[in-house]
């Protein structure tokens with residue numbers, strides 16, 4: 001069985017994140033959790049539904065309209081890495097804490113604001129969308145496709161020394177590898193999970209909305 005999870009939103013350029021899983025699956029209610037094997041579990045968090053719930057906060061209100069996904073990949077019992085934790089890093093870390101998960105790193109599938117966070121003009125005011133920089137401040141190792149590192153530094157204000165540049169085939173954590181899949185951005189990556197029988201496609205598979 002092949003499963004595709006994807007989303008669209010109104011931000012330009014449009015970004016999508018999809019998860020392809022091959023094999024037997026168990027899917028539960030939101031936040032969506034997918035038990036792929038006894039050793040790996042993927043939790044899908046939707047901005048505005050599972051996290052970024054504060055409608056009094058203009059950034060979180062924007063997050064809800066964007067409807068991005070963040071993934072928490074529990075790759076071994078008690079340990080997880082994050083995929084695209086933007087908009088509400090505290091909320092995502094609250095989720096991992098509720099699951100008693102230790103976060104070992106955060107991976108960003110590409111350099112766009114709605115995935116990495118950073119500075120943006122919102123209603124004529126400059127605001128900062130939480131993301132990669134807040135992960136760094138929490139002491140979480142952050143990883144980005146090597147060809148997106150320079151732009152991510154400009155977007156987020158993070159030091160280039162604080163970012164691990166991922167090359168094709170680099171191990172993210174045991175059992176998960178980066179695949180360089182340029183297109184949406186030069187440094188876009190997909191993440192091969194569970195030693196190759198599941199794929200987090202990032203934005204490399206584009207779904208047309210509208």
Ligand SMILES: [Zn+2]
Nearest residue numbers: 014015112203
């Ligand atoms: Zn994008």
